[in-house]
Amino acid sequence: MSSLQPIHALSLDSVQQQAFIKYFNSLPEKPLTTVRIFDRNDYYSVHGVDAHTAAREVFSSISNIKKMGIEPNKLDYLVLSKGNFEILIKKLLLVRRYRVEIYVAEGSVKNSDWSLKYKGSPGCLSQLEEVLGEGLGASEENSPCLMAVNIKTDAVSKGRLLGVACIVAGDYQMSVVEFTDDDLLTELETITVQMAPSECLVPQTENDDYKALKQVMARAGVTITKLKKGEFSTEGLHQDLTRLLKFKENQQQDANAFPETRKENAMSSLAAAIKYNSLLNDSTNFGRFRISTIQADCFLHLDAAALSALNVFPELGDSSHTPSRSLYGLLDRCRTQQGKRLLAQWLRQPLRDIYLINERLEIVELLVNSSQLRLQLHEDHLRRIPDLQALARRLTRKKANLHDCYRIYQAIKRLPSLLQCLAEANNATVHSSLSEPISELNDDLDKFQQMIETTMDMDAVDRGDYLVKPSFDDLLQNLSKQLEQLQSSAERELNKAAKDLGMDAGKIIKLEYNPQAGYHFRVTLKEEQALRGNKKYTIIDAVKGGVRFKTSKLEDITEEYTQTKSSYEKEQDKVVTEIVGIAAGYSECLFCLSHILSRLDVLVAFSVATSSAPYPYCKPVFTESLNELVLKDVRHPCLEVQEGISYIPNDVTFKRDK
Template sequence: MASSANVPEIPQDQGFISFYGNLPEKHATTLRFFDRGEYFTLHGQDALLASRDYFKTHSVVKMLGYGVKKLESVVLNKSHFENFAREVLLVKHYCIEIYSGSKSDWSLQYQASPGNLTQVEDLIFGSTDITSQVGILAFKIGTENQVGCSYIDTYARKFLVAQFADNDAFSNLESLIVQLSPKEVLIPPGDAYVPAKVVLNRHGLLVNESKKAEFSSAETVRLLNRLLRFKKGQQESAAALPEVDLEHSMAALAALVKHLDLMADETNFGQYTLLSFDFTQYMRLDSAASAALHLTSYGSESSIMLTAKSGAPRTIAALLNKCRTSGGQRLLAQWIKQPLTDKNRIERRLDIVETFVNNVQLRQTITEDHLRRMPDYQRLAKKLQKAKANLQDLFKLYLGLVRLPVLVDCLLEHEGEHSAVILAVLIQPLRNANEKLVKLKELVETTIDLKQADQGEFIIKADFDDQLGAKKRIG
């Protein structure tokens, strides 16, 4: 139960009540937050939902206004806002809108849905990491139940596409949904999608319908040419990629790009990768099998999917989760939902597991001395890409980078069984990453005052610039 102590009073403002009453009608699965500087407020049915599902008490509900024009209101401090917004988006699969302003002058600043957290990442994950995959799926059904799917993970900046024939129960589509675990699905309207909606509803997914005209592959090549990051030496034309031949998948991808408005943000250009997703390389699972095996949780239990702190573990994911990093938690969840079927790949993965199980000293050194100091590289990379990173973020990144060579040396000390697998799967990729990031590490060492950063003060070195040095001498 969330504490409601020491919350501020909401100003008794009739102008705001009039503004709120004139807002366009919304669906019950969309919540409107109002940013009032030091705190946030919810009103009407949204306030009642927060009191019932989050605070677990009606005492937090206050009436705003007088006479017949009264409005239920709930105040959330910034911590409560972050926690509740995450629950609304990732557990309930609702959408949120965030308004800012004062009195009767308010405007919509941010919007977010379960599969698109781009605008609110910094707001609701300011003090915590994203430990589960966040993606959105779109699909288009062609003749003879040919299904073209596209999945976008804006956090990892990747496009996944797949096209396959399906049966009337859409079993292949359901297997793909279990494996990718999208938070939201985009489809065109039409009777052909009614059976597929049964599958989507079984997984508790937020389903949005977009105009049929949006599901057109005509402009996909142009969109991909702007958004894709081509490999060195690769022909920089999306038209040459084999995935472009998947017509229905490309139509779904075009609809997603427009739905997420990726082209409106230039920082997205040249940042995404396009991959074919072959769901046949993993064990086929539907929702019933996943639930019966207690692999992960859906719906109201998904908040405890990756933690065993709330009593006994309820899922395999919670039982196995001993991860030290948020990236590790995301990967664990992905592996559990995508069980391998290739014997060689399974044995390679088990060889690595066996190494750490048998070598207790190596396992403890890796987890306690190295991994617990590693930041969420994926999140920091995205902040850098969007020019939103600050000096503290760079310092966190630096602390992880300086540990990479030490981590490699630690792994090299293992000379027993499976050392060749450890070298190929872990050591060499870490070496390659370290070589690519040496210049970034040197840049941080040149510009940031590391002694002050160790004490929690993040400033530029005085000797980095002549003017800074002069100001320091004057001070």
């Protein structure tokens, strides 16, 4: 509970408080769904109405709110530790679907020279990655979908043409569609359910179509952000897309080569989404994005009411983790983060293609019937696979470190045994849809594996350090030798001190090192009397663990060691930058591998859920001439796992045109 407690009050005198209140009151008006947070170096503060919002979200109480200033201009405020700040950000963006603004002091935090440094909204989290690091990455929504909608009405026919664009920046994916819709925007609701955006951009207007759009987004729990109409201008879009889109090897480097760019209204929405997401501000986005058309007809049409009535997903912010509350909770036996994301996507997008449905059913049936294969995949292989999609994105953005590279290396190293496991299934569908593509990617990633084995010090990894092999670089090798020599000098000092004090080196008197105290000796408290009055030794501290002390010679060794280690780390950083730069070339393969492994993870999860169901699940039979759908003894799977509830299964028959 300690991390949830508020910390001290603001350390500002009355003049500084008044100056801040004056600055705070001068800020432009904002909606209640935008929360302003002020970064005060070691902690954060939230003020006014936002303080009440933050207090309720983090502490479920407003008793921690304090006041600053003098009457009649007193201002409520709340102080947050870094941990509380992260809790607040996640709740606001991922649960409440609010927007966040973070202000940073230009000079001293005691002055009122603040500037808006970071902004975040449910569909655009990229700026906050810098503030939170991987704090948002653990969420299933670390690749939020941003939607933009532009509606054009034909004055003559009264028809409405909708241009919809979606951007999933984490997947480097753009998708667009254009269609005519009815008064209730039924088709738009279907697409919204399928794409599951966190935020929807619309032009500032108040006609009936946008009122209907507002209702659609409210039902789906999507935050609406109004932009000036000028943001939906396609001026310069062709040039922007040519920079952002990924082209095939011999394809002309021109955005017009993609048929999607001919959908004018959809392009106006895409232009707004690109600007809002600031995609052109990050050069690592160039040549990465794919563009496609949203194929709504490939999936069963669902609206928000159907999702809610069938309890497909838990409610936003439901942290009870009770599987029986939703279909997602019941089926989520996934071992990987990418698997969890794909499961959510499949539940929003039920297939209509009979061959694809039967392919999934065949693999699940195979896994249900082969308990050994199922358990090997679920309990051994998949649980050791990291979030490759997130790691590939870190590589692409040059934000990865050696630890990230090692985690990818471990996953690749596991692929041969995973393939051997899948080969035991001896099934053509498993081979063509899973084994073969994994095998091809394994071959492509072989050089990545070799590079990590060549450059990383695997002995250091066993100690929990992620270092480059000294032999990889001449300068690193020289610095490593110097560090070894200094270690030897420190050990010689240990032997001298042991002889001088009449103690066994390494047993009674020990040599230790840590970044704070450097090299030092340690003896137990009962040996401390041997040091009294001896001017050769300086005592650092005496604690329960013993007495720590040093000599002037050991101090000199520590100083030299610290400087050499700093030089080693600086030189290593150059090598790491080079390694990450090379590794980034494999990010495309890693994205593909992540997609296939997530597919395997979901199918294994289905088989585990089936095998552990209280009442057996059955495999449906689909035939090509499907004119009717006959369901016998149907029950909701969430109902049968609840204790003390009895129900009567139902038969349902659907016939075409009836």
